[in-house]
Amino acid sequence: MANGYMGKVLRVDLTEGRITTEDLDMDRARAFLGGRGLATSYLYKEVPADVDPLSPENKLIFVTGPLTGTTAPTGGRYMVVTKGPLTGTVACSNSGGFFGPELKKAGYDMIIIEGKSAKPVYLLVTEDAQELRDASELWGADTHTTTDRLLQETGLKRARVACIGPAGEKLVKVACIINDKHRAAGRTGVGAVMGSKNLKAIVAHGSAKVEPASGDFRDVVKTKVEKIKADPVTGEGLPKLGTKVLDNIINANGLYPTRNFQTGVFPATNEVCGEALVEKGYLVRNSACFACPIGCGRVVELPNGLKGEGPEYETGWAFGANCGVSDLIAVTEANFLCNELGLDTISAGATIACLMELYERGLVPDEDLGKGPRPVFGSGEAIVYYTRQMALREGIGDKLAEGSLRLATAYGHPEYAMVVKGQEMPAYDPRGAQGHGLGYATSNRGGCHVRCYMISPEILGVPQKLDPQTTEGKAEWVKTFQDLTAVIDSSGLCLFTSFALDAQDYCDLINAATGYGLSVDEMMQIGERVWNLERMFNLKAGIDPSQDTLPKRLLAEAMPEGPNQGAVVKLEEMLPAYYQVRGWTDKGEPTGEKLQALGLGS
Amino acid sequence: MSVREVIEAAARQLNRPEMVSKLLGPEAQPRRGTIILVRGRNILHGKGLDEIVHPGDEVCLFPPAGGG
Numbered sequence: 001m002a003n004g005y006m007g008k009v010l011r012v013d014l015t016e017g018r019i020t021t022e023d024l025d026m027d028r029a030r031a032f033l034g035g036r037g038l039a040t041s042y043l044y045k046e047v048p049a050d051v052d053p054l055s056p057e058n059k060l061i062f063v064t065g066p067l068t069g070t071t072a073p074t075g076g077r078y079m080v081v082t083k084g085p086l087t088g089t090v091a092c093s094n095s096g097g098f099f100g101p102e103l104k105k106a107g108y109d110m111i112i113i114e115g116k117s118a119k120p121v122y123l124l125v126t127e128d129a130q131e132l133r134d135a136s137e138l139w140g141a142d143t144h145t146t147t148d149r150l151l152q153e154t155g156l157k158r159a160r161v162a163c164i165g166p167a168g169e170k171l172v173k174v175a176c177i178i179n180d181k182h183r184a185a186g187r188t189g190v191g192a193v194m195g196s197k198n199l200k201a202i203v204a205h206g207s208a209k210v211e212p213a214s215g216d217f218r219d220v221v222k223t224k225v226e227k228i229k230a231d232p233v234t235g236e237g238l239p240k241l242g243t244k245v246l247d248n249i250i251n252a253n254g255l256y257p258t259r260n261f262q263t264g265v266f267p268a269t270n271e272v273c274g275e276a277l278v279e280k281g282y283l284v285r286n287s288a289c290f291a292c293p294i295g296c297g298r299v300v301e302l303p304n305g306l307k308g309e310g311p312e313y314e315t316g317w318a319f320g321a322n323c324g325v326s327d328l329i330a331v332t333e334a335n336f337l338c339n340e341l342g343l344d345t346i347s348a349g350a351t352i353a354c355l356m357e358l359y360e361r362g363l364v365p366d367e368d369l370g371k372g373p374r375p376v377f378g379s380g381e382a383i384v385y386y387t388r389q390m391a392l393r394e395g396i397g398d399k400l401a402e403g404s405l406r407l408a409t410a411y412g413h414p415e416y417a418m419v420v421k422g423q424e425m426p427a428y429d430p431r432g433a434q435g436h437g438l439g440y441a442t443s444n445r446g447g448c449h450v451r452c453y454m455i456s457p458e459i460l461g462v463p464q465k466l467d468p469q470t471t472e473g474k475a476e477w478v479k480t481f482q483d484l485t486a487v488i489d490s491s492g493l494c495l496f497t498s499f500a501l502d503a504q505d506y507c508d509l510i511n512a513a514t515g516y517g518l519s520v521d522e523m524m525q526i527g528e529r530v531w532n533l534e535r536m537f538n539l540k541a542g543i544d545p546s547q548d549t550l551p552k553r554l555l556a557e558a559m560p561e562g563p564n565q566g567a568v569v570k571l572e573e574m575l576p577a578y579y580q581v582r583g584w585t586d587k588g589e590p591t592g593e594k595l596q597a598l599g600l601g602s
Numbered sequence: 603m604s605v606r607e608v609i610e611a612a613a614r615q616l617n618r619p620e621m622v623s624k625l626l627g628p629e630a631q632p633r634r635g636t637i638i639l640v641r642g643r644n645i646l647h648g649k650g651l652d653e654i655v656h657p658g659d660e661v662c663l664f665p666p667a668g669g670g
Binding site for chain 1: 633637642643
């Protein structure tokens, strides 16, 4: 096919041990583009929204976009779509590296995993063979060991592996899927869904070419790569310091969540920031995903000999400022553990931060800690210890494994869980950026910064600078960011391109690959369609619009210090406008008219 | 001093003349994405480069950045 797609879907029934290939529904591909949108459309059709996420009836979908595996800049993304066990919402976790392109080279746009295997298995996908193989010997292995052993066992040295570690096997609700050892489909517990199906790994290998529709594709790509390299964010800031270029910026702007969002300023930021990673000599070099001209990845080696990739901004924050920890070595070790054991770094760090606050408030008895160190803010020992406990469900780790909301609820105080719809919020205190708070509250997968990165205009000034403390006009911005992000997630590109590229650029790339001839408005409508479909799934799953909210701390407790001292999130000023801009009822439900207009009417 | 004067003075003191061109574009205004804070507040929401800096104020100069 010369349109960016391979035209094939692999359907794997783990219960029956049956693997079939079917044609990709091209009408669906046209309507939803690929990636996040396409897989969500399959999930919506095939999985009852009230399904138990860890039951065999849930499905786990690995999906690429039409730009995945092409030479489009950052065309290496794939997504994992399912119903998330952490939140009960639709889950779409995005990852980079090289696994996604390899899936397309093996000849597939998407793999749909159904049912549950009676024993641990891994799936091998090549152009010539698609088979389930015994993974009993690998069960219990960390993601690095698993990857190495599978490459050896299959004899396919250039294959790519996506797998779970012990956390996914033990159905830890914040377990992730790791590919290429250091890349994660991180959030919402997608790793637990994989573990619930006794699926240890997918090994992909192939040499098929992904063919774009237009003979001008190469020229279009060239202009976009030049734009990305010339942009100061994607051409300089991200390559040099990685995403941890943000630590000092966010702290100086007073919205760096510290000690479980108790404040927005961390005095020891200099010890754990991106500059420190370089100045302390831990950074070896940067690394890039498939076809990526940015190279924001960090290859790191610690003085104690431990090596790996990261920490990224979110990880460094989750185990750093959010836990009050200024020990960059401990933060990096916790990061490495998450990659090896298969944990979402944001939720893992934030859940430990929640434990720390509960403990310091006298709500966690010492006997619950077993032999573990006291989980007090600032303890580097605690963040490493309890990360491992969480992944293995050992001791209090069994409670940590359920995520911060269930943890805090178990100790009688759910208000200390900094979550939206049950998922831990990332590294920006929305009392310092009102629009970002609206984005958190309305995210379809719970606490998430990438569904709508309002930090870009409100703090970073890209594409233009908005006053972070105003609420007027933020609803329109949030909708636009959410819809454009849904397009990018459905295309197979990385969100970081959006610091340099605009909507027209994405339209040019998508059209050159697919031949769809979309206008920008038509492309944005695809994003709106994806957003509304996710909303419909969530409503059917029982996620009431009353959950479009934030923790009480952010709505009612003024920021105690720093540039945003006195601020709370003025959600009540923005949410009604957001529903209106979305064309939803004032109760937050898509109207029949809106769904018809998007082609989603039943 | 104004913020503009602070940047120029810092560039002279640190012997880093390129600081001025890196932070300020051809029209001598902050380049897109440049973040200049005075007392924690972005100058773009105040008087821009004419914002007055008082003794003891913290001025933060950040190049364009992004992340996740």
